[in-house]
Amino acid sequence: MLEYEAVGGSDLRAPVLSRVWVPPGVYRPQEDSLLLADALNDAPIQAGTRVLDVCSGSGVLALSAAERGAVVVAVDISRLAVLTTWVNARIRQLPVTACRGDLSRAKELGPFDIVVANPPYVPAPASAAGGPFAQRWDAGSDGRAVLDPLCEAAWELVRPGGCLFVVHSAFNDEARTVAALQAGGFDAEVVRRTTIPFGSVLRSRRGYLNTVGLCEQGCAVEELVVIRGDKPRE
Numbered sequence: 376m377l378e379y380e381a382v383g384g385s386d387l388r389a390p391v392l393s394r395v396w397v398p399p400g401v402y403r404p405q406e407d408s409l410l411l412a413d414a415l416n417d418a419p420i421q422a423g424t425r426v427l428d429v430c431s432g433s434g435v436l437a438l439s440a441a442e443r444g445a446v447v448v449a450v451d452i453s454r455l456a457v458l459t460t461w462v463n464a465r466i467r468q469l470p471v472t473a474c475r476g477d478l479s480r481a482k483e484l485g486p487f488d489i490v491v492a493n494p495p496y497v498p499a500p501a502s503a504a505g506g507p508f509a510q511r512w513d514a515g516s517d518g519r520a521v522l523d524p525l526c527e528a529a530w531e532l533v534r535p536g537g538c539l540f541v542v543h544s545a546f547n548d549e550a551r552t553v554a555a556l557q558a559g560g561f562d563a564e565v566v567r568r569t570t571i572p573f574g575s576v577l578r579s580r581r582g583y584l585n586t587v588g589l590c591e592q593g594c595a596v597e598e599l600v601v602i603r604g605d606k607p608r609e
């Protein structure tokens with residue numbers, strides 16, 4: 376059982392993760408997905424709330440919002456992820472529209488009441504293999520290749536009075552995300568934290584993380600954070 380430190384606090388709802396179909400090649404929901412799903416419980420979702428799940432993977436967060444009555448748009452750059460979200464939504468007959476694309480596509484479809492994002496954020500050396508599967512988690516030398524554009528796009532994605540939830544690792548510098556959202560006009564703060572053991576990807580990156588000064592030699596745990604940004608009403 377995962378445990379979370381809730382900053383501002385809410386109870387952990389029974390996760391939907393175990394019920395989601397995930398084919399090989401699509402990101403399998405894990406601790407970051409769970410932590411974000413928990414933070415999303417704080418969001419004022421009711422019947423008809425428009426939610427964007429960007430970087431949607433299997434669609435687990437989209438499904439979680441739709442189960443609460445939201446009308447959801449899920450956007451992912453991977454065709455297989457989009458198909459997976461579509462199948463998961465159809466099985467449950469939930470109102471989730473799955474679209475292939477990136478932040479530009481999401482902007483065309485917005486603005487939204489709530490935006491939720493679990494982008495790729497693992498720091499990767501230039502020599503990393505890359506390829507379509509690595510785009511599930513690899514995000515440039517500091518892991519901010521999608522995070523920074525997301526912060527920049529946030530103002531257009533979220534309607535006035537709405538909010539954004541984004542999860543990433545403390546290796547990506549949570550203060551940068553908070554500052555970027557605040558600079559864009561949001562009220563922003565960390566609302567969830569949890570510390571987890573390195574998974575296989577981070578174990579393989581330990582040398583790189585140490586070389587660029589992101590972790591001590593032999594480091595075996597990372598902290599995940601969820602940041603919430605609230606856009607003031609006009």
Ligand SMILES: C[S@@+](CC[C@H](N)C(=O)[O-])C[C@H]1O[C@@H](n2cnc3c(N)ncnc32)[C@H](O)[C@@H]1O
Pocket residue numbers: 402403404405407408429430431432433434435436450451452453456476477478492493494495496510511512521
């Ligand atoms: C860490 S996974 C998160 C999946 C899911 N939201 C979850 O929490 O389990 C990141 C997802 O972002 C997608 N992705 C990567 N770069 C993207 C981009 N520029 N725009 C949209 N999706 C992207 C990947 O295909 C992958 O499905």
